Each structure stands twice: as C-alpha cells, then as structure tokens.
Amino acid sequence: MTAAARALALLAESHQTVAVAESLTGGLVAAELTSVPGASKSFRGSVTAYATALKRDLLGVDGALLERRGAVDPDVALQMAAGVRDRLAAGWGIATTxxxxxxxxxxxxxxxxxxxxxGPAGGALGAGKVTALRLNGDRAEIRRESVRSVLELLVGELSDNARAQDTEQNGGN
Incomplete structure (x- = not known):
C-alpha cells in the first residue's frame, strides 16, 4: 500500500480531512493522493503556491518571514501547512517547499x-511538525522523494494521533 493510500485510509477511519500546500512539488502531492480510489472522502483540495507572493497572499505565510529568510525555510513550510488547513477547512494540512x-x-x-x-487546531499537533530533508539526485528525483516524505510524515502523525486518542478513550495507559 502506498503512503498516499495509507494516509487516506487513516483519515477515512477517523472521519478527518487533509489539504495540501505545494511549492517545489508543483501539484505532485495532490496528484498522488487523488490517484487513490475514494480519495474524495478525505482529500479537500490543494494550493500550488509556486510564487513567494502566493505563499503570503493565499496561504497566509508571514511576509516579514519570507523577506527575512526566503521561501525555503522550516517556518515557511509549517505556516503553509497551517494556512492550507485553515483556508480549505481541513483537519490536517501538509506542505512542501x-x-x-x-x-x-x-x-x-x-x-x-x-x-x-x-494537525487539528487545538489538538496536540495543532502546532505541527516539520522535517528537513537534504536530497540528492536530479530535479525529478528530488520532487518524487519530497512527495514520498511529506506523505510518510502525514502517515506518521495520523498514526500517532490515533494512538493518542485510543489511549485517551481507554483511560490512560
């Protein structure tokens, strides 16, 4: 089972949704998710914000942060994920830059x-999580590995979230 299929299955099990903000992947994450039959149960949509100004204007990334550090930054990635989650009314947001x-x-x-x-606002993962990657290969390989990595990150966080909820519902340990 692909990472996209695993993510969508976990989302569907918990009746949650995801939205995607992409820069360097240019829509490949959304394409990977929508290649899975039944994706519409959990996939809300995506924003491909390739231009820096769109990250600010469409996704709500802090303009001063973008000026200071540029678009290739962990805080920018996190703000993109939070922005797409909020703007597309999803439980989860993921992002690549x-x-x-x-x-x-x-x-x-x-x-x-x-x-x-x-993750869901107000939840344990409301603050989010960022992973820094240093990838080798040509442009296509870097983009492919970025897609795989963001989907694996989502699967990991969904699994952790499901375990935390199970523990909560079962009274602790």
Missing amino acids: GVAGPEPQDGQPVGTVYVAVC
Whole structure:
C-alpha cells in the first residue's frame, strides 16, 4: 500500500480531512493522493503556491518571514501547512517547499527541502511538525522523494494521533 493510500485510509477511519500546500512539488502531492480510489472522502483540495507572493497572499505565510529568510525555510513550510488547513477547512494540512534545482534558491543548495504537517487546531499537533530533508539526485528525483516524505510524515502523525486518542478513550495507559 502506498503512503498516499495509507494516509487516506487513516483519515477515512477517523472521519478527518487533509489539504495540501505545494511549492517545489508543483501539484505532485495532490496528484498522488487523488490517484487513490475514494480519495474524495478525505482529500479537500490543494494550493500550488509556486510564487513567494502566493505563499503570503493565499496561504497566509508571514511576509516579514519570507523577506527575512526566503521561501525555503522550516517556518515557511509549517505556516503553509497551517494556512492550507485553515483556508480549505481541513483537519490536517501538509506542505512542501524547497529547491529542486537546477540552481540554488534563497541561498539554499539544490536538494534542500522542508515538509510539514499541521494537525487539528487545538489538538496536540495543532502546532505541527516539520522535517528537513537534504536530497540528492536530479530535479525529478528530488520532487518524487519530497512527495514520498511529506506523505510518510502525514502517515506518521495520523498514526500517532490515533494512538493518542485510543489511549485517551481507554483511560490512560
């Protein structure tokens, strides 16, 4: 089972939804999710914000942060995930931002990628989680690995969230 299929199954089991914010992956995460039959039960939609101004204007990423650090930044990834979650009214938001190449960007070398997940507001994961990646390969390989990584991050957080809820419902330990 692919990471996309696992993520969607976990979301469907818990009656939750996900939205995607993408930069370097240019829609590949959304394409991977929607390739799974029944994705519409849990997939709300996506925003491909390739231009930095769109990250600010559509996803609510802090403009001062973007000016100070550029778009390839862990805090930008986290704000993208939170922004798409909020704007598309999903329980979960995931995001990708980075440098697929062939040239460095914002002072970051090719292969620098940040993937993020932001869970339900007010929940334990409301603050979200970011993973920094240093990927090798050509542009296509970097983008493919970014898709795989953000979906695996989502699966991990959904699994942790489900375990936490099970523990809560069963009275602790």
